[in-house]
Amino acid sequence: MKLYIPILFLLILSSAYSRKDFTGKVFEQGTEQSLPGASVRIENTQYGANVNSKGIFTIKNLPQNFKNGTLIISMIGYESIKKRVDFDSDNAAVYYLKVQPLQTGEVIVSANKKVQAIQDVPISVSVIDKRVLIDRGINRLDDALEYVPGIEVNQDDVSIRGSAGFSFGVGSRVTLLIDGFPMMAGDNGDIKFDALPIFNIDRIEVVKGAGSALWGTGAIGGVINLMIEEPNEKANIKYRAFSGLYTQPRYEQWRFTDGANLSSGLNLSYSQKFNKLSLVTSGSLYGDQGYRDFDDNFRWNLFSKVGYEFSADTKLKVILNGALEDRADWVYWNSLDSATRPPTSANRDIRIDSYKYSAFSELSHSFNQNHFGLVKLGINQTQYNNSYPLDNPEYRQSDATAYFAELQGVSNFGILGRGINLTYGASQVYTDVKSFTYGDRYQHIVSGYAQAEYSLPDVFTLTFGGRLDKELTEGIESDLEFSPKVGINVPVAQGLNLRASAGRGFRVAAVAERYSAILLQGFEVLPNPDLKPETSWSYEAGGSWQTLLGNTPFEIDFVVFNNDLENLIEPTFVTDGAANIQFRNVVKARIQGVETGLRTLLFGAVGLETSLTLMNPRDLSTDRILNYRSEVLWYSRVLLPLKYFEFQIDYRYKSRVQNIDAQLGLIVRDTEARVDMNVVDVRLIFDMKKLADLPFRFTLNANNLFDYYYTEMVGNLARTRYLSLQFDGEL
Template sequence: MKLIIMIALLFALSTESFAGSISGTIKDSETNEALSGAIIRIKNTSIGMKADNKGNFLLENLSNGIYTIRITYIGYTASEHIITISDKQPDQSMVVNLLPKSLNASEIVVSAGKRSQSIQEVPVSISLLDQQQITQRNTTRIDEVLRYVPGVNVARDQVSIRGSSGFALGVGSRVALLLDGFPMLSADNGDMKFDALPMMEINRVEVIKGAGSALYGTGALGGTVSLFTRTPSDTARTIIRTYAGIYTQPIYEQWRVYDSPPALYGIDIGYSKKFDNLELTMNVGNKYDKSYRLSDNSYRWSGYGKVGYQFDKQGMSKVTFFINAASEERGDWVFWNSLDSATRPPTGTNLNRRTESGKIASALEFKHFFSDQSFLMIRSGLFITNYKNTNLLPGEEQIASDALSWNSEIQYSASISPEVFLTSGINTVMNSVQAPIYGEKTQIFMSGYSQAEIKPGIENLICTIGARIDAEKTADAEQNIEISPKLACSYLSPFGIQFRASAGRGFRAAAVAERFAALRFQGITIEPNMNVKPEYSWSYECGATTAIPLSGEQDILLIDVSYFQNELSDLIEPSFTPSGNIKFQNVTKARVTGLELGLRSMLTGGYGFETSLTLMKPEDLILKQTLYYRSSVLWYTRMSIPIIEDLLLQTDYRFISRTEMMDPRLTALGFIKDADARVPNHICDMRLIARLHNWVHIPMSVTLNAKNIFDYYYTEIMGNLAPIRQLSVQAEYIF
């Protein structure tokens, strides 16, 4: 009997100690709408959860004590609240109204340190794009999104951050590309496959400027582009997005290759929902583009699926699997016949020759939070690419490749003391390529990295120090060992100005195609070079950011300024041999110095304005001249003007100064006629967005798009007329 009484007493005491709870509702402070999926965590513990589809949450079985509740939601300012649980008040409730962010001054970013952190803590230049900016521009590929990022220049399939890249024949990206943290550079060419990305599900784009190899290894010589997909909510979401349009006829009669304006159209259908602990996302898409150039039309289809499973209600342990597949069949366009025939391929070209390509990316990730200050991540996946030519004439050489990149990573991040946060990991990559022009080749990377973020005792000062070591071995080539250190700091001054400074090393190992390619096509003969070494850079930057309040309560002007200097060595460039052939070689040492200024504002009533100016001095230190294929000025401007309620006019203007230097040996060969034809780029895009929700009570928006509205003719790379004026209408229906 005494034993029973003692057990009952202990049970009563235990239930009394853990009988407290905190409940509440998370809402938008302006619209009063529930914020489904908002994250609620008790700081310095492993306790947390997501708000349900009505914005409600309940944290149970809490002992007496004082708790700090932190609430976050993408696109809103984080909120913290101190709650006390006691015998007298065991159950506490709260209503939290989160404030939407009109600017990204305190946005949460992930890619800078491979963990979630405030952008104010990041010691490097970073640009953010949200899902709304992507959707409104009617973009179907990521390169169309990146064209308006400050300091970024896209030349067809090459992304250059602050002058890091020039003309590279479509191989060897100097910018790393990641999808939800998974690398997306091909195993053979080491390039970006823009059509292999699920654009409909991209929720956020983060662009880091400057060498990023200390965390991301090869390819991050000039910077990093990270894409993050949408997380489903408890409410089912079906979206249908479709568009149709035309290229207008060129004003020059000799450029017209069709009797009527060539058409383009596409459709994407997606569905997402969270079922208790299970998250499901899937979509399919199909696109057609007849093109403004002869024998350059394309057909594309894509499919994407993502499944996530949370092992607990708090979301502390989660496994995620995604698969993305894309296929394209297009004309085998390389360069024009001449400037007078800029929309036709060279005379004698096989107009029936086609290129078929396929891409499959798939990855599995497990992530466990031990607390809000420590987590373990294990990820492994494949990126498979293939392409081949079809409809070949007798004597034409087959260009084909089957490539597989297998990537695995283990990362552990934790706060090892109140002053130090440590991120460490190991990474292995195996690239396997099978191609008729060079047989079967394998490239292997073994890597380890560690980065510490330190608060040295000075208020609002954060110092970052880290390094990564990569061992790279490619078949029939020597092994390379690369060490990429990084040192940076960020300081938020009492005056509200955030200062930053950084120095880091980046590198890029030669792609398999750069080492082994041996082919001749349309007058170009490429020789293999097994002795090509990795290229590397040292990036230095100092900058400052501040937000200045304007007249209205929510009116803010965000100002960012930075000075940068990139020292580039052993650059791998297509260069000419004494026989007149092309070979990828380590040809030069270069320096790019520059100044970047950005202004952003969002005013009361929906008016918005942003502009960025990047001034660069690209120098070839060997030849003592301007670096080939670079521009010295990038100026991007965007305006948003509400006409009436739910009707918005937006305009983008892009200026890129004339490419100052071309390789004269290439133009002298004459196989690309008028190769040096180039002008400054003046491109203006406009769109009219109508939200029909309040007009006809349909959850639909319609956008009228005009890209290159003034039909300005220019080139991005030699021998290629850039896209002419395109008019289209886009409709998006969400239910």
């Protein structure tokens, strides 16, 4: 905070020059109803505003010489618009958004550390908005990601286009951010799914392919950015309550209780903007008795986001987050015959308790319409331990704290008569680990980056840049990692954009991968401090096409991709016939594939979304399919809105995992029990606002409707049928 005070003083002084406001109105097309909460942003700047209850927005204190720019106006449930405006002659203009039940058209993303339209990004991006999260009753990030094209979730491991298999959740190849702040655990380098404020997310952005050129270590497979909702001037209190049960298994030998196990939750949130102060705060409670024996968990989450505008140019944002989870502790099933039970050797008195706390702050300032910067500071702490006594060989404990700092700037220049946008900065992450399991360790990574975007309107947008990273860790020899990136986006015709990109990714080994000394369910994990960083090169070419066939809108996305990966760190059995595992650099791989997606609105009402990913993930050293990877992913969704309710159906298919580590079968029983995944989810949503003008709705959910049995991870029965009732409302 002491660092902020002199910076803040200088920034406020620099704001004292002639200003103007830009005002407009936003209404629903056809009804002329105001759209409070709609977002209005000026592309490539920090300037923006939200629409009020009367449909009016005001972007305050623009520099007098700020003559023109590109407005991006968006709102959930409406087709976004992107329009070039003159900030003098177009003042007080009226804009109309078209109702769009499907998420089509331009969507604001921050894949390049700035606000822009998704059609202008030269890489593949998938966006999940909060409407979809509410409809599906999502309360964990991993549940949301299961519906994203090209993504597999193998218990605690997230794989984008085959980038990861199974590694006990250690060493994620996907970087997780919350409003642009890193949320990776300092010891395991993993994603803590239970610690995220899903109830306050406005959208989830999934950037596919190597992202280290901007985001640094860990972004080999891609980047996931959780964007938190912004408050409006009117107070908003929203709530959700749900409860449901897991149905009894069809097989008698799998039944472990006479009744039905329950899973329930409660969310409560308040948000409001008070002139210069804004607030979003929430609390969540969840209890799950589990669909398997001794597989229960309880967790809570508290979250707050506070904003303050010192001036129209200088703004402060603070995020506070805390979470707790108490759960059972076992990894693999007893056998296929008793797939819902832990091994007979499991100690049912043992629990795992984990705590996660994080605090982030961002001070941003617009110097003028062409230059703005920001300073980010943050701390992310994770703690866990099981309840074994200290002298038990299976006792595990770790306390990790990651300290984060970043200085970033964005500048716009005129070159060759056209505009170039430059994003640049420097960052550091220092991690301090105090652990019974890993020892006392630290890890320090410093970096600098720059990315330029040169645009010839209606001709092409060229993106190029790179990042330098250096690990400064005692006892570790590391090279300077350079991660370049280049991409191009070409608007060929109205609604048709082509894109291509290439980029390098890398990941420094996590503390847990280097120093693990764990005994767990018959496995012993050995340390390996000599691990080298993983590296990758990602290439893709594709495009998107938005068109009307008659009165039917279609949005098609298509891409071919190639990912070359070296020195992949994998858990490896070190001795034949023994259960000793060590993380090693063992794999050189190439993953080639195609991905296509379609969205449409049939008959003006029936929404259809479908995506297909075909991959050939090969281990080049053995010429075999990589372990724990599916080759085919097919996800589809149908929405049928009726007068007072809406029917939705999701279908997810993943092909059978062909290869696993052969020695795993010596420890875990029935590892060959692997099948294709065929899961159908259905829901019926009753909107009481339409029926009786009441501000709530309730949803009947049936997840895994046909009670299809499969494994997401070897030796682990995936979630069985779950039936629930959910209430959502606002005050």
